[in-house]
Amino acid sequence: MSAATPTSTSAPEISRGQRVANWFTPKIALARIAWLRTILYLFVILDMHAFVRDTRLKGEHPGLYQPLFLARLFELPKPSVANTTTLYVVLIVFCLIGAANRMPRLAGWIVAPAFTWWVLIGMSDGKVDHDHLALVVALWVLPTVAPGTKHGTKGCTFQWRREVSPYADQTRSEAAGWAIRCVQISVIATYFLSAVAKLRGAGWTLGWPGSAILTWAIVRRPHPVGEWLLQYPWMLHTMQWAGIIGEFCSPVILWLKGRWQLLGALFFIGFHVANTAILMIHFLPTVVCWLAFAPLERIVPWFQRRRSVRRQAKGRSDRDAGEPEDQAEDSRQAKEQAGA
Amino acid sequence: MAGVVTKQQERTGDVRLGRIGKGVRVLVALAGIGLLINGSVRASDDAWPFGPMSQYAGMIADDASITYTRITARTDAGTTVDVPLNIEGAGVARAEIEARTGEIVKDPSLLQAVADGWARKHPDKPKYVKLELIRDTTTLVDGRVVGDPVPEVLATWRVRR
Incomplete structure (x- = not known):
């Protein structure tokens, strides 16, 4: 490909392949990964109780179990009380550890296959939901990112101590960017x-x-808003057009x-x-x-800025009231951190 | 995969990936996209998570008959109730009942599990004494719902104690 363009001989010129590779691996602050770890590992616990919640029940009554392709490929055992209970305990423990950003890679490499199996069992009774793709992908890519340490990212898997606050780590990393990009691609x-x-x-x-189709869906899932809409098929058709065009x-x-991306995200959240409202299908895992x-990595700097401004204001009024000097010192430190 | 990644610090403090680490990641991403497209074009739900996103992707004609399967129960308190077909209710989901309608029609004793599930989960509530598997059919005219659904009893089961 590059041989066809003999003019591009200067050193910093990047090839199309490299540009594609860079698109897949943008530099994103490690703090965003830390926030996602906390949010998504806690979400998994919620998911196990609110959404894919019949896995343990299937362990008790495996009569209707029809293993999906992946379960057959890896010859996963039929669900039983013993293995689904073990899966449950392992998931709760390592989700909590991962959510705390302690040993995040070890916890992540345990949660990813365990939750995939959990969902595989949950969907092995003839009904498969399509809202778990992005979450499952996220769980598999998160542990590929090494957490930050004092000496850059060495990423020790077994480290319990967190040397730098993971939620404030502004170190930009291509590995973090790849993980984020994978989740974004899965959502889309x-x-x-x-x-x-x-x-x-x-x-x-077309x-x-x-x-x-929406009429069919509403008749089968009766619901006040939906039943009202049944009288106006043109509205349902308009929604179907809006839906499919948006999806495309x-x-x-x-x-x-920036703002345009936010607008796109809001469109789809409105869609959900x-x-x-119409079908009682929430798609929360997506x-x-x-x-x-x-940009979750901006949360801590934003908070620090706010706090330092407030402390500064408070320090000023306290000094006026004859308070000790150390508070002013505190606010100066906070301000320096926020600026870092 | 992470093991082969070589990283180097840049002057800005950015952590970059080595050639291999980046190459492997790009290939994994492309392979994943390939599997997803393959699943959407040719595979079925069996290929989860790489299957087609086929929820509500079917075509329903303007004159379609829409069926809805439910179970009603006569209780030992003399009332007739709709059996809640979910995990908290009778411990079995509607989708599972719909998937096995044919089997239940052939062998109504399969409904015993529904009564047992209800009794186990709700020991203090009235017991089911008779179950009926009912299919409601709603017929569309020009894409509109016209009239009430027509119920049809597919199977009846007198619950064993």
Whole structure:
């Protein structure tokens, strides 16, 4: 490819391949990974109790168990009380450790396969949900990122002590960027591939948005908002068009920046709010992964700035009232940190 | 995978990936995208998590008949109730009942598990004495719901004590 362009001989010129590679590995602050670890590992615990919550029940009554491809490929044992209970305990323990950003890689490498298995069992009764892709991908990529240490990122897997506050670590890392990018791609793929499935479902035609699919869904999941909408099929068709067009255009969000990206994210979160109102389908495991787009690494600096401003103001008024000097010292330190 | 990554500090403090670490990551990402596309184009739900995102992706014609399967129960308190088909209710999901309708019609004794599940989970509530598997059919006319659903009893089971 590069041989065809003899003019680009200068050293800093990057090839198209490198540009693609760089797109997959943007430099993102390690703090965003730390926040995602906390949020997503806690979310897994919620998920196990609120969404994919029948895994242990399937261990008690494995009669309806029909193993999915991955379970057959790895010859995973049939769910039993013993193995689903073990899975449950292991997941709770290591999710809590990972959420605290202690030994995050070790915890992560345990949670990823354990939760994948948990969901595999949960979906092995003939009904598969499509809201877990981004979450499962996130769990597999998070442990590839080494946490920051005093001497850069050495990433000791077994380290319990946290040398630097992971939530404030502004060290930008390509490894972190790759993990974030993978989660972002999975979130977007969930929508884009839904549109592809709709084309396929209609025999590779654009028949879906004009069909009575939402009417069908509402009749089968009766719900006050939905039942009211049943009287207005044109509204349901409009929603179907908006949905499929939005899903098709979703990949654009990967290249949007700042406010425009936020707008794209809000569109899809609105889409989920509507789905929840009409069909009671919330897709929260995907929604939570939208946080991979959010600049979470700015939370701590923002908070420190606020605190230092407030302390400064307080220090000034305290000094006026004859308070000791050390508070002013505190605020000066906080300000220096915030500026770092 | 992380083991082969060589990292070097940049003057700005950015942590960059080595050639191998970056190459492997890009390949893994591309392979994942490939698997997802393959799943959406050709595979079924069986390929989870790489299967098609087919929830609500079907086509429903404007004159379709929409069926909805439910179970009603006569209780020992003399009331008739809809059996809650979820984990907290009778311990079995509606999707599972719908997937096995044919088997239940052939062998209604499979409904015994529903009554047992309810009794186990709700020992203080009235027991089920008779169960009916019912299919409601709603017919669309020009894409609109016209009239009430038509119920049809598919199977009846007198609960064993």
